[in-house]
Amino acid sequence: MKGAPGLQSRLLTAHEVGDSVTLSRLYTEAADLAEAEGDRDRAAFFLTHAWVFALDAGSGTADVLQNRLRSWGRC
Amino acid sequence: MSLSDLSGVLQPIERARGLPNEHYTSDAVFDAERGPLWFSTWAGICVAADVPEPGDARPVDFLGVPLFVMRGRDGVVRVFQNICRHRGMILVTEPRKIEGAIRCPYHSWCYSHEGRLVATPHVGGPGRNTHPDIKPAELGLIEVRSHIWLDVVYVNLSGDAPRFEDLHAELIARWAEFDVPLHHGGEDSRFQLECRTNWKLAVENYCESYHLPWVHPGLNSYSRLEDHYHIELPGKFGGQGTEVYRQLRGDDGEVFPDFPGLSEKWDTAGEYLTVTPNVMLGVQRDHLFVILLEPKGPRSTLEHVHIYYAVPETPDRLRARNTEQWRGVFVEDIDVVEGMQAARGAPGFDGGRFSPAMDGPTLLFHQWVAARLQAMETAAE
DSSP: OTTOTTHHHHHHHHHHHTOHHHHHHHHHHHHHHHHHTTOHHHHHHHHHHHHHHHHHHTOTHHHHHHHHHHHTTOO | OOOOOOTTTTSOTTTOOOOOTHHHHOHHHHHHHIIIIIITSOEEEEEGGGSOSTTEEEEEEETTEEEEEEEOTTSOEEEEESOOTTTOOOOOOSOEEOOSOEEOTTTOOEEOTTSOEEEOTTBTBTTOOOBTTBOGGGOOOOEEEEEEETTEEEEETTSOSOOHHHHTHHHHHHTGGGOSOOEEOOGGGEEEEEESSOHHHHHHHHHOSTTHHHHOGGGTTTSOGGGEEEEEETTTEEEEEESOOOOOOOTTSOOOOOOTTOOGGGGTOEEEEEETTTEEEEEOSSEEEEEEEEEEETTEEEEEEEEEESSSOOOHHHHHHHHHHHHHHHHHHHHHHHHHHHGGGOTTOOSOOOOTTTOHHHHHHHHHHHHHHHHHHHHHO
16 A cells, blocks of 8 residues: 555454454554545545454444544445 | 154053154154254253353354354343354354454454344445445344253244243242352363264153163162152153252262252252253252253264352362263263164164153153144144
8 A cells, every 4th residue: 555664464464363453453544544645435445444343353443433434424 | 744653652651652763763853853842942052151251152053053152242141043144154153252243254244242233344335334225223133032041041943932931930940949040160060972862862861760770870879769759740841850869078078069048858859850852950959960962963962061069169179070970970871872772773663662650751751752743743734
């Protein structure tokens, strides 16, 4: 991903070990980068993953992420 | 399928014959039993101690029906059909703790611990998580009616059986004094036994004390045949009891603490009954055991044994001795139930006979089976 050195490899590592907390954080980072680049569709795609992994982990950030998606009309 | 004539089973004990051989050997009969003997009543699938902590989930194969049992974040144990409402992917494939949502591994649809569908990622396209034709309120997990009694998790798959408390009111009342906090003894108080036998033969053996002097000679010194009594409630339950239960004593004379508030009867009594179809229970003043039968086919059964105590902490060595003592007794039964199974290929056998004095509870079980199967055939006609 542009402007995200090592993000892809960090994501793959987190996927390999099933670390949902880290996956949620990294996908949020990817969403933030995409939004900063003006690509709402890509941002929503990544934020969806961030939200799902927050749900998976039982993280308190799940509601925050879902609300952000709602604000974009994506949830 | 049309079952063999069961009218011989439904005779008074003096004339009754047992279930025909095919009820122990036939794949078709085994399949035919699923509805009337298992799905339409309350069958045991596991114990609540199998999911001790919030988030614990465990898959259960209930005669080919995939289920999972879960203790929710709210502490409630629920049973669901083990299938995602999207494309039908299995959700729980091994015992594990689900900290957050129940997430389908295929397309990540997520469910709450109560079974509500809470996320349908990309269902409306990439990054679009809703679609007007996908209504989460209609697509929650399929919960299976369940009930917990004496820590056993029972399910009624058909959804229309009488309430467990009503169906088994007499047994619940009989053993009301044991409806107290039960403490699973832990890893050294659970074991499994594989039996090359039809599950019904395990129940039939458990019904009766007639075999005790021959198969369990260790009991003869203190629990003679005459010390045992039948327990019979036609159509409901059958089994046997002893009037001379003797507590296991440790090297220092220690015993397990009694369940609180027991009446005098239980100073020396032990009772052993089956909650049909498949949960065999034993109660004594200081411990209780569950033998949950899991049929693997018409000729194979896995017995899941669990032992419970009145308090969370019991002496390790005494507990281990108790487990081994019961394991020894149940292993002694395996030879005879496997022998009963092995002989079921004999074409001249007419189902056998029942001693009017000694085989009453066993016949009650045969008649429970026969009556339910006949009712199924009548309904189908």
